[in-house]
Amino acid sequence: MTENGLRILVVDDERAIRRFLKASLQAHGHLVIEASNGTEALAAAAEQHPDLIVLDLGLPDLDGIEITRRLRDWTHIPIIILSVRDQESEKIAALDAGADDYLTKPFGIGELMARLRVAMRHITTTHDEPVYQFEALQIDLAHRRVTLNGQEVALTPTEYDLLRLLAKNAGRVLTHHYLLREVWGSGYQTETHLLRVNVSNLRHKIEVDPDQPRLVLTEPGVGYRFRANEQ
């Protein structure tokens, strides 16, 4: 796996955060490149070829959204955004600009490592797996068949498309915009109620307890995330 020995670019203007990230990431066997502002970050990304970027949203010179946009002009390397609470609209903007995921400060190193694994898995998985298995839920893409505990689940075409999209991106947050655009089409990007109704119906069909979902998780104000299979 590429999950060990990654070159990780950490961009944050707070020295304490960089120090803590460097120490923990190195302890996990990764190599850390540091940048304290946007200009440095863009230069380091171009010159040092990192495998992944951990990017703080609030930098003194360029904001994280702008940096994401500029990086996405030429590279697909995974970008994980660091933000604080109440930056929902900026988080969404960064995700829509092409960031892979986000973490809200303060966070534990365990959460960061999980996001990192998901982001790396996503970039290394090039072919669709024919069958996804999440606990008792099985999604057979080749046959468009979804079963729960071996029982076939009857999904509407929209629910199936939604589930397939979420499952293929398991562990990653998908914004409302993205889901609406991919499942319904570009004219529906603001019709979030369609999404909410379908997610609610989907949960009733695939969750053990739809009141406390374990598979389709809500990221308040941002979107949804399908539970990742921890390997």
Place this chain on the structure above:
Amino acid sequence: MKHLLKERFSALLTRLKDPAQWLNGRRLRRFLGSIALVLLVTLIGLPLEIFLHPTNLVMLYLAAVVVTALYLGRSAAILASVLSVLAFDYVFVAPRFTLNVSDTEYLVTFLGLLVVGLVISNTTAVVREQFQAAEQRERNATALNLLSRDLTVAVGLDEMLQAVLHHVGQTFKREVVVWLPQNNHLIVQAASPGFRVDDAEQNTAAWAYEHNQPAGRGTEILSHARGRYLPLETARGVLGVLGIEPLDETTLLTTEQRQLLDSFARLAAMAIERAHLAEQASQALVLRQTEKLQSALLNSISHDLRTPLASITGILSTLRESESGRPGEQEPGSWPANSLDPATRAELLESASEEAARLNRLVGNLLDMTRLEGGALRLSIDLCDVRDLVGAALAQLGDRLNQHPLRTAIPQELPLVPMDFVLMVQVLSNLLDNAAKYSPEGAPIEVTAQIVEQGSKLAGPAVEMAVFDRGMGIPSADLKHVFEKFYRVHRPDGVQGTGLGLSISRGIVEAHGGRIWASQREAGGSIITVALPLHASSPLQETSRND
């Protein structure tokens, strides 16, 4: 005074140019009245002629002149004097029924009658005018009194201005307008329904405001304007402009009316000043309360921030100290006095993380509170799934609910509800956190949601979400106060908290046009209910935006 003369002169000119207009209905009626009186006196005189010498009949004519002067005014009395002489000559003086006079002695009588008639006309008319002026003054005083009374009881600027419009409009029978400055620009603050604003009126009012002088109709400045504009002046300067516009083009104000209008303007100016001062006073009060709040906030913060910081610092220093004497560097198997066994280390680390999480929640709460207080809270309203809301709140609380069995009762067919999802998750997780905090370990917590079409605490249909606990409950005296800032029900065991959570929740719920309340639960525990309107009211939809 100069412009007054000028105006009188121009009134005279109009009169000459258009006699028909000068001889309006009222004046014509008066002249007809005086002619009728002279005719009447002549008719009365005819039978009396048998007993009286013709010269004594003159007295009857004089009486007619006096009556005319008293009731019909000066011009009618002068007409009556002249007509009296003519009628007397024509009817009673020989040769009769001609204007010729055979006895020249009667010329003296004529002259006497004319002169006395004219003098009486004038004197009586002066008396009449003085009487009328006194009456007018009394009416003016009453009008001013009425305005002043209404201004005294009026609350706020708008009510005061309405009183000014009403009284000025009624007294002068004209359109009324009040202009007040806003950002260095005069705007119509209040106006009677018939008043139309255009550039000419705006400029005239602005001139009056800037130069602190009357302008517009009937003045020397911008006199082509439809309205007459008076600056509203107080000791603090010009506060605005009062304008009146006649209903028809020709009527002009009399001197008395001008003076009365000036008095009205002074009263209005004082009232506006008073309204401004009252507003400033209330702002000062708000400021004082804000300061009080801030000092309370500071006290609370310094305590609530320091407590977890103290534990974290303590734990870190303990761990660091023990680090210098870890087993392995010492003889294997023997634990130095200042070292920690792995179980204690794990416990301390766990405790430090919990305290850090608490600090984070506290900072979040303070941030929310500041936003609510500062009015910077912007709702992002969207149709949301209540079940999703409950699920997200439960997910946000994570392990903190572990000690309590949780039951949810949310009906299948619940419509989507307009709300700011992120903020409502905050509300619900605050309520759940409280329920967990104030309940003994193992006590169940329930979350319910239902549609209440009617009879909710809101006007229209609402969705009511409630969190039930089996904790120690809230004393009935505290039920109303638990949502106040920093209010905490006194607990013997000192549960941690700032008393901000419920207050923030109330702020958020009320920003949605909803209500939140606490009640006691039968057989112990408490219920906190949140009601949100099922249909967003218009102000909410205005703030709605889709990112």
